[in-house]
Amino acid sequence: MATIKAIAPAKVNLTLHVTGQRDDGYHLLDSLVVFTDVADRLSATIAPDLRISVSGPFSGGIPTDHTNLMMRAAEVLRSVRGVKQGATLTLEKHLPHAAGIGSGSSDAAVTLAMLAGLWGVPPLPATAPEVLALGADLPVCLRAPTPTRMSGIGDVLTAVPQVPECALVLVRPPIDVPTATVFKALAKKDGGPMEPLPEGLDFDGFARWLARQRNDLQAPAEKIAPEVSEAIAKLKSLPAVSVAGMSGSGATCFGLVKDMAAARHVARIVQVSQMNWWVAPAAVL
Missing domain, CATH: 3.30.230.10 (Ribosomal Protein S5; domain 2)
Structure with missing residues (x-):
């Protein structure tokens, strides 16, 4: 069958x-x-x-x-x-x-x-x-x-221009951040839109563009679960990570890096320092 x-x-x-x-x-x-x-x-x-x-x-x-x-x-x-x-x-x-x-x-x-x-x-x-x-x-x-x-x-x-070759390090502390609770704690609900993604960006240009954008749910999630702040701070402390932030309503955070070699290197460092976190090097498809 x-x-x-x-x-x-x-x-x-x-x-x-x-x-x-x-x-x-x-x-x-x-x-x-x-x-x-x-x-x-x-x-x-x-x-x-x-x-x-x-x-x-x-x-x-x-x-x-x-x-x-x-x-x-x-x-x-x-x-x-x-x-x-x-x-x-x-x-x-x-x-x-x-x-x-x-x-x-x-x-x-x-x-x-x-x-x-x-x-x-x-x-x-x-x-x-x-x-x-x-x-x-x-x-x-x-x-x-x-x-x-x-x-x-x-x-x-909406279709977007091609994202340059890059990779992510995904990190999730062992916590739950309920989506409804995060939205309820959101102070401002009428923020500006995302900047359009320009055509033809290389990795550095994409990282600069991404650093100017927001996740409006990150601040309320960090108040509910300070471990989110800890995960982002850990990623930002590593030189290979160009941008770090939170995905969705949390609690998974990401670090943007140039390639999978950098992602695996960063993932090893984070995992050794926080053995109870879920850490995964990930290629962006």
Whole structure:
């Protein structure tokens, strides 16, 4: 029986400007999103019904019932496309969840793509309302691995110029920073938008551009979890790191470096100093 295998890459918000709030409570964002080669591993096989099994270093706490976002995505695709078949899904969880790198959304987006192929139906476009209903990060994750400007409530996706070759060091202290709590603590909700990403930047130009941007959720996250400040300070202290910041609503932080050799070097230094942090050198796709 045919099995489809795929990877679900970590989604990193290199910028995250909060530009407003709608009457329904949804925040308006402006963010440069990139994807990395650090990823979860998924598979799907035709079956009479839908089921999922989860393994891997971050499998703890991942539900295996209908509340799992991969299962919800599968059910949405099956309903919209009128599919009668099911599937056995597997998730090998290598990315920390609830960590600001969209791992659940990336898993669900890849599930939609895998199952469209497995079931022989048209995939759901990123603009489909059913996709956005699964979560604000789902539309942009359907564009992986292409770097994308994400705005609106996650529903406006714009192509950006090619990002220069670079790498990241991803660092997550062993803390949870609930997204709703971070947004609630945000003092200013009408900040300016992100500067457009210029064409043809080399690494140094890209680093200078990125250093001028913001993550408006970083300050409230640091107040809730001072470990975020500690992680960013550690990355900034290392000469190979050109820019350091927080991804999404946290608690994963990133250090921008020139290449994977630098990323591996920085990752070793951070890991030795903080053995209980999750640290991963990551190529930007």
